[in-house]
Amino acid sequence: MRGTILKRAKGSWTIIIDVGKHPDGRRKQQWITVKGSKRDAERRLAEVLNKVNGGLYIRPSKDTLGSFLDTWLRDHISTRVRPTTLDGYRWRARSIIKALGHHRLCDLEPRHIQAYHRSKLDEGLSPATIVKHHNHLSRIKRVSSGNNWLVDGSYILPRLLVVLMLVF
Structure with a gap:
């Protein structure tokens, strides 16, 4: 897979990556906005490409x-x-x-x-x-x-600490 970095506004970059093909043969692309320097965008591109190549990348869902x-x-x-x-x-x-x-x-x-x-x-x-x-x-x-609705194993549940009250 490959990706492209485009400059947007001051301090804003867009990463475009290919994440596969549609059933009709068109390219599937994911656009990601990165705030910061070009170096930050390059780092983010490398991270995302590693996940795409490893089969671990899941497109973010807009579902609440x-x-x-x-x-x-x-x-x-x-x-x-x-x-x-x-x-x-x-x-x-x-x-x-x-x-x-x-x-x-x-x-x-x-x-x-x-x-x-x-x-x-x-x-x-x-x-x-x-x-x-x-x-x-x-x-x-x-x-x-x-069902692959989460990204990168996000939504990690915290440990539940419950104090039990003992009544005598």
Whole structure:
């Protein structure tokens, strides 16, 4: 594979790489904007070309966590679980969508999920419920990464640290 670097505005460069061919024979190209110096653009080009040549490059998706979660519940979960279980999934999904639904799947970071966990603890949810929310996110991650909707293994779930209260 090969790539090209074009100068755009001051301090902005565009990388154009070939990532394969369409079924009709046309070239598939990915355009990536890099802010900084030409050297930064050259480094980024080398990184992306290594991933393309190694078969590890996945084009960034514009899907948000909210839209993916809706699709996942409708297409994958609704046919596999009982209606009462589905209600619990929908309740957790509404909570997740409200807090994290606007993030693109490829832009979701561990700090977003940790902030979500913290906010749920502050709202008074029990640690067991937060573990269920975490498991929900973990399952979503497995499905989305298995279908190549994530980039470079992004959306790494943070370790869940839950303090259990013992009552005597």
